[in-house]
Amino acid sequence: xxxxGLAPKWQKGQTGNPGGRPKQPIKMTxxxxxxxxxxxxxxxxxxxxxEDDRVQIMAAKILLDRGYGAVKHIDDDMDKRPQPTPxxxxxxxxxxxxxxxxxxxxxxxxxxxDR
Numbered sequence: 001x002x003x004x005g006l007a008p009k010w011q012k013g014q015t016g017n018p019g020g021r022p023k024q025p026i027k028m029t030x031x032x033x034x035x036x037x038x039x040x041x042x043x044x045x046x047x048x049x050x051e052d053d054r055v056q057i058m059a060a061k062i063l064l065d066r067g068y069g070a071v072k073h074i075d076d077d078m079d080k081r082p083q084p085t086p087x088x089x090x091x092x093x094x095x096x097x098x099x100x101x102x103x104x105x106x107x108x109x110x111x112x113x114d115r
Contacts, residue, residue, distance in 0.1 A: 010016050040063070047059035084092065097103070 043059045043063050047056050047063060050056035050059060
């Protein structure tokens with residue numbers, strides 16, 4: 001019962017909230033952390049047995065980033081190295097292709113050898 005628009009007056013010894021303080025919602029970080037071990041196990045499973053290489057690589061990257069921190073910058077003196085010659089670039093492409101299981105064929109035919 002309200003008195004003149006004010007909150008109700010409680011009788012002495014009676015509480016206005018018999019159910020107690022309402023429960024606070026679970027914090028999102030606590031909820032996420034509660035699933036941490038399961039999420040890590042899933043990432044490890046995907047890293048080992050993922051549907052394809054992209055899934056496996058992404059799972060491995062996430063695990064490494066969380067475990068060791070993401071790499072900000074690698075100082076490998078790349079700017080100081082001489083640029084590879086065209087022949088060296090072709091050799092690099094051949095090496096990459098062979099590691100991926102592809103045969104790297106020249107795009108230009110030498111007509112003098114075909115005759």
